[in-house]
Amino acid sequence: MPETPGETGRRDAGGQPVSACAAYEGSEELGEARSLAERFLEAVRTTGGVDVGADARMLLPLVVSELVTNVRRHAPGPHMLELELVAGCARVSVWDTDPALPVIREKDPRRVGGHGLEIVTAVCTGFEMHRELVGKRLTAVLPLHDATV
Template sequence: MTPAHRREAADAPATATVVEFRGGSAMIPASRDVVQGFVARLREAGVDMADTFLDSARLVASELVTNALRHAPGPCRLVLTLVEDGVEIAVSDSGEGFPAFLPGDPLRIGRHGLEIVTRLCDEVVTRPHATGKTVSARLPLR
């Protein structure tokens, strides 16, 4: 299933983007594509970032979208925002459950997504709302 999402217009500001996904596994690689376009706009706007930033941002976004796909029914929203010295990557979904931050375990197979996200990001916060939650991760530019 191809996710339906709103692409930003060519003249959209470089500092934020919002994409709505209907669902389905295709939204995971699509989220990486959205991040790639966002980071390209940041670079064009002269934002200084580490050489590894794009790869880290793509990984964080795809892990958060994967969790939304696995643990929440229905659509999700990906919001990317330039904030001070980083980018906030936020995924909102309609699931009632909260993410489980598990301790590192090299013997565990799978369920390492949030472990990866917390190692890459300065801050990871879950905010509940009336019909679900938003998980936000702040990834430093350098």
């Protein structure tokens, strides 16, 4: 998992980490994953007591959408999406059953499609991918506070 500085994660009133997780068969609408991200952000705000910036409200569903789309396009079948609040950041993790790691392509504004991981790595402060005993896991870290100028 990507390193995030400071605390390991905010807890809700019952002492549980602020997180969300869903397992998918692969036939669900992509909107379900984006909805999970939006519900997670609401829990971060209300239960975790973290102020979520406008950038994060826009970018987290985009990051989730790009990662889940990548799985559905290149590793169809069962997959899991996990979101966790860690040190003021959203840690987004997507697991699937295919051990092949994706390749992040070179920037090419003329290319149609294939920009998903390019987008994710551009907006996130951390991105890792690694094989697991079964399949692989892609993990991205997105700050929840808007950058100050």
